[in-house]
Amino acid sequence: MIDFRIHQRDNEDVIVIELKGYLDAHTAPDLETAFQKLMTENKFNIVVNCRDLSYISSAGLGVFMAYVEDVRKNKGDIKLTNMSPKVYNVFDLLGFPILYEIFKDEQEAIIRFHETKK
Amino acid sequence: MQTQALHRSKIILSRTDYLLEVREFVGEAARTFGFSEEDVANIVLAVDEACTNIIKHAYQYATDKEIEVSILPKNRSFEIRIFDSGKSFDPSTIRQPNLKEHIGHRKRGGLGVYMMKKLMDRVEYNFHQGKRNEVRLIKYLSNASTIAQR
Numbered sequence: 001m002i003d004f005r006i007h008q009r010d011n012e013d014v015i016v017i018e019l020k021g022y023l024d025a026h027t028a029p030d031l032e033t034a035f036q037k038l039m040t041e042n043k044f045n046i047v048v049n050c051r052d053l054s055y056i057s058s059a060g061l062g063v064f065m066a067y068v069e070d071v072r073k074n075k076g077d078i079k080l081t082n083m084s085p086k087v088y089n090v091f092d093l094l095g096f097p098i099l100y101e102i103f104k105d106e107q108e109a110i111i112r113f114h115e116t117k118k
Numbered sequence: 119m120q121t122q123a124l125h126r127s128k129i130i131l132s133r134t135d136y137l138l139e140v141r142e143f144v145g146e147a148a149r150t151f152g153f154s155e156e157d158v159a160n161i162v163l164a165v166d167e168a169c170t171n172i173i174k175h176a177y178q179y180a181t182d183k184e185i186e187v188s189i190l191p192k193n194r195s196f197e198i199r200i201f202d203s204g205k206s207f208d209p210s211t212i213r214q215p216n217l218k219e220h221i222g223h224r225k226r227g228g229l230g231v232y233m234m235k236k237l238m239d240r241v242e243y244n245f246h247q248g249k250r251n252e253v254r255l256i257k258y259l260s261n262a263s264t265i266a267q268r
Contacts, residue, residue: 024137024166025134026135055141057166057167057230058170058230059170086156089156090233093233094229
């Protein structure tokens with residue numbers, strides 16, 4: 001059974017990462033690899049679409065924490081979108097909404113990237 | 119509540135690919151006990167965090183060790199006891215994480231312990247060097263959950 005999947009879409013200058021399934025200590029290294037690849041490719045405008053993310057634990061949250069500083073140093077950002085209430089509650093528990101921009105919809109996050117560029 | 123029937127335990131190997139199985143095991147028991155879906159999600163996450171900590175810190179990723187997860191429902195209390203025989207640690211050294219400190223520093227320790235405390239009504243540790251370590255996670259069934267169950 002595949003319990004976690006990452007699908008990447010390049011939307012002009014913004015990269016959209018779609019997460020599907022369960023993001024826990026077992027699957028977090030896959031997300032880490034994906035972020036590592038984006039860093040080496042100098043892709044720093046990242047939208048993480050959580051529409052199909054069913055579950056997240058602190059191991060998954062740790063990946064976002066590990067990369068956001070590098071991304072911001074390079075004038076990019078990690079913006080999170082389309083979370084179910086269940087997944088949002090976990091992000092909220094650790095205070096993510098204060099330090100990360102979270103949008104209801106992927107398109108809003110992409111527009112925000114374009115606005116900040118102007 | 120079928121309290122007696124709900125007493126059960128499971129032993130898994132100290133591998134992260136067993137986390138899904140543990141979550142399903144605990145989630146089903148919590149749901150049967152009468153918790154709301156929100157409470158079930160919180161209990162499942164707390165157990166995941168406890169087992170992940172054991173795999174990472176107590177067993178330091180050794181994959182051939184055992185973790186025992188026991189569920190003890192009693193009246194309105196749903197208790198999960200998690201045992202390991204790895205390295206002990208002092209939970210009092212874990213303070214509330216500062217997200218800003220964690221960012222960028224790959225400092226990830228402590229998040230799980232903090233989350234467990236937030237997600238459950240009580241978290242207790244019994245650590246004995248050279249013997250089995252035990253984490254007890256306790257959640258009480260609220261009146262709201264009981265009404266929803268009827």
